[in-house]
Amino acid sequence: MNGWRRVSRREPCPICQHGDWCGVSSDGVVCHCMRVESANPCPSGGWFHFLKERPKRMPVRMGPKPLVRPRMFNAELTMAGFRAEFEAPGGEKDIFDSLIEVANDLNLCAADIDRLLVGRSAFHGAWAFPMLDGMGKCVGIRLREYGGSGKWSVGGSRDGLFYDPEMKPAETVYNGVRGMELVVVEGATDCIAGYALGLPCVGRSACATGADALKELCARLLVSRVTIVSDNDDYKFRPDGTPWKPGAEGAQTLARRLGRTYRIVTPPKKDLREWYYAGLTAETFWMVADLQPWRRASGLGPVLFPPSAPKTPTIPHTQSSVIKRPTRRPHTHE
Secondary structure, eight states: OTTEEEOOSSSOOTTTOOSSSOEEETTSSEEEESSSOOSSBOTTSSEEEEOSOOOOOOOOOOOOOOOOOOOOOOHHHHHHHHHHHHHOOBTTBOHHHHHHHHHHHHTSOHHHHHTTOOEEETTTTEEEEEEEOTTSOEEEEEEEETTSOOEEEOTTOOOOEEOOTTOOOEEEEETTEEEEEEEEEESHHHHHHHHHTTOOEEEESSTTOOHHHHHHHHHHHTOOEEEEEOOOOOOEEOTTSOEEOHHHHHHHHHHHHHTSEEEEEOOSSSSHHHHHHTTOOHHHHHHHHHTSOOBOTTSOOBOOOOTTSOOOOOOOOOTTSOEEEOOOOOOOOO
């Protein structure tokens, strides 16, 4: 018994007065008696008896615990590592092999994919897409599984936008009013499909996110109107049973928060990428977009153009020229 002294005939137990089975602590404070019960049973058998008062322990003052600062996630530094891994994946491979691999994986043009400065993470087994704020700073990273549809964000990432930092909005003219226009889509791959069509695209990470960053980007690029492409989702049902479409509702919410003139285009396919796979051209996109009324963000209804304005032919969108749109006339009942 470590720290204990066994009783004997010469030094019997002070509780039961027997010379066997019992023990006394080395400091003489506690007796472990195997015969006489007490209010302090021992788990291994017997009972504890206190022979003396326990010495009072002096309280030890503890200093304040050191502050543990949370580990800060540096999105720009992490994305730089993913980009370096993309440019030199190892072995005899280089950036061209990575571009061919991601292009085959996403079924999109490699040059358009590289505009988003994509990276790769062998540790996660995924492609890495930087999420930027309105000033072009990387604030988060979105991962997309190799050859699959699994998507998730790196821990610590903030919500942002997918776009080419050197992208310029299209300069357009509607009814003699010149302005800068952006096309807002949902997802990085939809943004890449838009670049393949020559559209000035910006992608959101989800249908209900990105409003603050997009508002900051529009202010920086002096954008006065936006064309929002909503996903053509299937109907979903709320807990109370009412149906709703996440893509359409997210587009309406975004339009109200942006505070700019807008129009909403709903593709005949699930999203812009699927529409692009089906043979969409830039001329077809702008023709469908021109069929949608421009609306004010205040919700006052469609923007009506003066009926006396002459019509001008539609010119395909190019970033190097000013684009004129046909003037709309209000419908009148005879």
